[in-house]
Amino acid sequence: MIVSRRWLEALLGRSLVAREVAERLTMTCAAVEAVVPVHQDLGDVLVGQVLETKPHPNADRLTLCLVDAGGVGGPLEVVCGAPNVQAGRKYPFAPVGATLPGGVKLERRKIRGVESNGMLLSARELGLGPDHAGILELDTPAAPGTRFLDAVPVADDQLVLDVPANRPDLLCHKGVAREVAAVLGGTVKLPEIPGGKAVGRSGGPSDRPAVRQSDRGVVDGVEIRLEDPEGCPRYIAAVIRGVRVGKSPEWLAARLAAVGQRAINNVVDATNYVLFELNQPLHAFDLARLRGPAVVIRRAKSNEPITTLDGVARKLTAEMTAICDAERPTIVAGVMGSAESEVSEKTTDLVLECAYFQPTRIRRTRRALGLTSESSYRFERGIDLLGMPDAMRRAIDLIVAVAGGELREAPLDLWPKPEQSRSVFLRPARVSHLLGVEVPRGDIERVLSAIGFVAAPKDERLAVQVPGWRPDVTREADLIEEVARLRGYDVLPDDLRPYRPGTVPDAPALRARSRVRDQLVRAGMLEARTLPLGAPDGPDAVEIRNPLSAEHAHLRARLLPGLVRRVEYNWAGTVRDLRLFEVGTVFKRGKGAPEEWTSVAGVLTGAQRPLHWSAKVPDMDLWDLKYHFELAVQVASPGALVQPLPTGVGWQAVVGEQRVGWAGPLEADAPRWAGALFGFEVRLSEVAPARPAYRPLPATPSVVRDVALVLPGGVTAAAVGEALRRAGGTLLESLEVFDEYRGPKLKGGERGVAWRLTFRDPARTLREAEVDQVIMTALKALEEELDVRRRES
Amino acid sequence: MSDLLAALNALRERLTEVPQADERRLRELKTEILGRKAGALTHILAAVPSLEPKDRKAVGGVANALKRDFETAFAARERELKRASVAAGDLDLTMPGRAGWQGGLHLVTQVVDEICEIFRELGFTRAVGPEAESERNNFYALNFPHDHPALDAQDSFYVGDGVVLRTHTSPVQIRTLEAYPPPIRVVIPGQVYRRDPFDPSHSPVFEQIEGLVVDEGVTFVDLKAALTAFARRFFTSDTTVRFRPSYFPFTEPSAEMDVRCQICKGSGCPTCKQSGWMEILGSGMVHPAVLDNCGVDSERYTGYAFGMGPERIAMNRYGVSDIRLFWEDDVRFLSQFARPHR
Numbered sequence A: 001m002i003v004s005r006r007w008l009e010a011l012l013g014r015s016l017v018a019r020e021v022a023e024r025l026t027m028t029c030a031a032v033e034a035v036v037p038v039h040q041d042l043g044d045v046l047v048g049q050v051l052e053t054k055p056h057p058n059a060d061r062l063t064l065c066l067v068d069a070g071g072v073g074g075p076l077e078v079v080c081g082a083p084n085v086q087a088g089r090k091y092p093f094a095p096v097g098a099t100l101p102g103g104v105k106l107e108r109r110k111i112r113g114v115e116s117n118g119m120l121l122s123a124r125e126l127g128l129g130p131d132h133a134g135i136l137e138l139d140t141p142a143a144p145g146t147r148f149l150d151a152v153p154v155a156d157d158q159l160v161l162d163v164p165a166n167r168p169d170l171l172c173h174k175g176v177a178r179e180v181a182a183v184l185g186g187t188v189k190l191p192e193i194p195g196g197k198a199v200g201r202s203g204g205p206s207d208r209p210a211v212r213q214s215d216r217g218v219v220d221g222v223e224i225r226l227e228d229p230e231g232c233p234r235y236i237a238a239v240i241r242g243v244r245v246g247k248s249p250e251w252l253a254a255r256l257a258a259v260g261q262r263a264i265n266n267v268v269d270a271t272n273y274v275l276f277e278l279n280q281p282l283h284a285f286d287l288a289r290l291r292g293p294a295v296v297i298r299r300a301k302s303n304e305p306i307t308t309l310d311g312v313a314r315k316l317t318a319e320m321t322a323i324c325d326a327e328r329p330t331i332v333a334g335v336m337g338s339a340e341s342e343v344s345e346k347t348t349d350l351v352l353e354c355a356y357f358q359p360t361r362i363r364r365t366r367r368a369l370g371l372t373s374e375s376s377y378r379f380e381r382g383i384d385l386l387g388m389p390d391a392m393r394r395a396i397d398l399i400v401a402v403a404g405g406e407l408r409e410a411p412l413d414l415w416p417k418p419e420q421s422r423s424v425f426l427r428p429a430r431v432s433h434l435l436g437v438e439v440p441r442g443d444i445e446r447v448l449s450a451i452g453f454v455a456a457p458k459d460e461r462l463a464v465q466v467p468g469w470r471p472d473v474t475r476e477a478d479l480i481e482e483v484a485r486l487r488g489y490d491v492l493p494d495d496l497r498p499y500r501p502g503t504v505p506d507a508p509a510l511r512a513r514s515r516v517r518d519q520l521v522r523a524g525m526l527e528a529r530t531l532p533l534g535a536p537d538g539p540d541a542v543e544i545r546n547p548l549s550a551e552h553a554h555l556r557a558r559l560l561p562g563l564v565r566r567v568e569y570n571w572a573g574t575v576r577d578l579r580l581f582e583v584g585t586v587f588k589r590g591k592g593a594p595e596e597w598t599s600v601a602g603v604l605t606g607a608q609r610p611l612h613w614s615a616k617v618p619d620m621d622l623w624d625l626k627y628h629f630e631l632a633v634q635v636a637s638p639g640a641l642v643q644p645l646p647t648g649v650g651w652q653a654v655v656g657e658q659r660v661g662w663a664g665p666l667e668a669d670a671p672r673w674a675g676a677l678f679g680f681e682v683r684l685s686e687v688a689p690a691r692p693a694y695r696p697l698p699a700t701p702s703v704v705r706d707v708a709l710v711l712p713g714g715v716t717a718a719a720v721g722e723a724l725r726r727a728g729g730t731l732l733e734s735l736e737v738f739d740e741y742r743g744p745k746l747k748g749g750e751r752g753v754a755w756r757l758t759f760r761d762p763a764r765t766l767r768e769a770e771v772d773q774v775i776m777t778a779l780k781a782l783e784e785e786l787d788v789r790r791r792e793s
Numbered sequence B: 001m002s003d004l005l006a007a008l009n010a011l012r013e014r015l016t017e018v019p020q021a022d023e024r025r026l027r028e029l030k031t032e033i034l035g036r037k038a039g040a041l042t043h044i045l046a047a048v049p050s051l052e053p054k055d056r057k058a059v060g061g062v063a064n065a066l067k068r069d070f071e072t073a074f075a076a077r078e079r080e081l082k083r084a085s086v087a088a089g090d091l092d093l094t095m096p097g098r099a100g101w102q103g104g105l106h107l108v109t110q111v112v113d114e115i116c117e118i119f120r121e122l123g124f125t126r127a128v129g130p131e132a133e134s135e136r137n138n139f140y141a142l143n144f145p146h147d148h149p150a151l152d153a154q155d156s157f158y159v160g161d162g163v164v165l166r167t168h169t170s171p172v173q174i175r176t177l178e179a180y181p182p183p184i185r186v187v188i189p190g191q192v193y194r195r196d197p198f199d200p201s202h203s204p205v206f207e208q209i210e211g212l213v214v215d216e217g218v219t220f221v222d223l224k225a226a227l228t229a230f231a232r233r234f235f236t237s238d239t240t241v242r243f244r245p246s247y248f249p250f251t252e253p254s255a256e257m258d259v260r261c262q263i264c265k266g267s268g269c270p271t272c273k274q275s276g277w278m279e280i281l282g283s284g285m286v287h288p289a290v291l292d293n294c295g296v297d298s299e300r301y302t303g304y305a306f307g308m309g310p311e312r313i314a315m316n317r318y319g320v321s322d323i324r325l326f327w328e329d330d331v332r333f334l335s336q337f338a339r340p341h342r
């Protein structure tokens, strides 16, 4: 909502400093996002009076003017190129040294040989309009030399107010002025209409008409039928005859321009003025084009056609309210009218509509039609149901003042089920209870009455009457907010007090996420975040019903595809060494709501370590993958076993029969220079790994033996290790593979694998002979079970 | 036997050679004395088992002692030689050291963790909830009116009948209130979704941290106290904060908390749009309707709630100008924040 500082000043009858207003509104009401100065760049411009004109000696189209700009040095000689310059008239004048809009500083200069001591200005040069055909004639009593901005009050500030969805009252200047008055002082009073004849003052027909608890009536020969009181609880209509549709007066056009609205014609501008002053959308339609003449407020028929003002042919539904004449819809109620019923230059008699439309009906209608207007925006938020007669009166006064015409009959106010203003009870003690400080009852009453609430004591409570423009206030907490914000949140203390610890345990799911993140970061991996939206990555992918785009229409079921895309993105930036991981939510189709769980995935490619001058650094390979996979599985899925895939190259992690993780080489769109790409993914379990158990440190020496073995084809290191462990019994403390040999020294299919075995007895020093004996037993078992023999060196 | 003792004595003389040996000589000495096949001392030790029992003990004792002395001397000389080579003058000590890869958490994770840690100090535990959520939990139990403009700011993705991708972490308030009795004191980090296309400051998916406190006698002062304490711990201890009115359907009164712009310190700059303030979080006293909807007695219990966006906070604090950088996973971006720095 754009708020004009000058408009507020007119309503409050006092001057305001825009910055101060912005600051106070922000702190007590709603945020002012910006303060935009308007026409304040005309401060150097003066009112100048042309005393005398004569032709320029060297140019036919130029005039030499003697200008009185109030200066002590007497009149100045000024060269002017405008055809409309006349002696005796006043014009905006920029003296030498003045800064003009756009920041240009005016210098003394010769024009065709004659020195010009300033410049007479056009509307366009002042930034006041497009007119550049001549200089701007001023109709002002101000003396020459008066500051232009003092003579012609166009300087303003626009306050850009961020109006929350629950505060429709702030969508007009009167509502904002009310808040300003409450914090800065002042009384809100509607400004006099310039040239108004006060048609609507006491005794006139536009004075508050009697409410008719009826759904039909006739006003000045026009039949009004309210057939949809649910969609339109209250409808006020007036007929004004004999208007002259034309250009709005300057003051009205300027008011609308101040809030960014274009002037259209005096009737439409008058209704727009009331919209921005009182938040009452109005609609004026041409009586001559109204069949009947009748106005029928009814539910639209399914597929009923209407061409709205924006030129689009639309079909209505039975869920929408339409304003119709005797035959067909002329307005989509509360949203937009049709071109054919609109007021035009030919209009002389008009019907003025002042209605309340049911907010949710309007919201559904404008969503269904994809059509939003200033009116729908306001109806959707709820206008002041009780303030409608005042708005109607204001509109009639305005229209008659700016477009002429007369009101022959009082407006017709159809309100089948009139509502009284609501009351909400407030316990003063509850204010203190919720805010945490003592708030005197007097303060509460004063604050509430400052913004139009009426508080009356009732028992220990206050019965607070809620004004019609505050549909958001429905219960005690709402009133407490009014008290708190208008007193200012900043007056409340902010000291920490003791508190009771909560009953909710720290979420195991988040602890699990932290564990696996820390584990992988320690292994040198960088955490990534990939978008959970993308192309389907499996048959169970969850589809988004209303995606932003076709390529983001599914939820991910796995993290790896997204990470591979990020690898490709980095490759495109010619980065070769990548170790990324992600811990994130994945989804699959479930019964009703999608199933979701947390997954951990990583990708590896490029050098094993950063480049170093001391040695060539090899690329990461399958064995780096296996290491990182095992690291992840240890903490992500404690107890899971990592084993080779049944087919193909890679590993899986299994818990019982269930596969919970996968690791292997990955396909990608890789540049020539890229290394091989590997990846893994594990389902994250919330179960923490077992707490490590302390084992006493050994007090006896160990015996280390290296054993080189020849493994026939098909025999795995795991099987040999298992056999060695069995034969080693309790004395075998650990065993590690430290070498593998494949080559001509062995028969085809065979390979040599060397183990380092560490033996220890925690209770005594082992004898070499004992160890030899164990190894002999092991070798025998290996030969018998697996056909594995010792390799001769 | 005395021959052997004499030989051992002769060998002991040679201990003096060790401290003078250079690298090559040291290798030779080790082979000559302790070598597995030709070592002099090895030969003597090998002969010990065949001696008379009493001689065996005498010779064996001397031989083993000498073996230990040689081993100690060799090891000491080796260490000396290694040190000497490092101190030598032709080393260029400006050459880079040998590195391993530096891993690191995503900047958004770091900021989320840091915020949660501060709230842990203030007595909060962490809670979570699903990302696919019922409309009831996401909107209506939180007191969003049906068909109300307040829903416009929460344009949601639908993944089923009445199932949305949560537009905020606030539905976890409902889940927590329904699952645990007061006192409740939790923060709720998590990913949320809105139908906003990507631009420099918007992303359809982003992180949020919600907070909820419900107990007897919780007041607006407690809200201000906890959130001010948070801001001063997260930013600097002299950070100025301000609370101003706002609107959320699930809090009443509602408040926005701003902190003095960390970049210009209040004088106005492009980051704070010349306002001198940065919006950090929305907050308010829990709306009684929310408590009622969750079966909590709203007369007896009161509470406060708040929500903030870690991405935006990270952008402000680290000067990251485009939210999309958080999704690109450019390692040149990720590595900038990998080093532990707090």
Ligand SMILES: [Zn+2]
Residues within 6 Å of the ligand: B261, B262, B263, B264, B265, B266, B267, B268, B269, B270, B271, B272, B273, B274, B276, B277
């Ligand atoms: Zn700033």
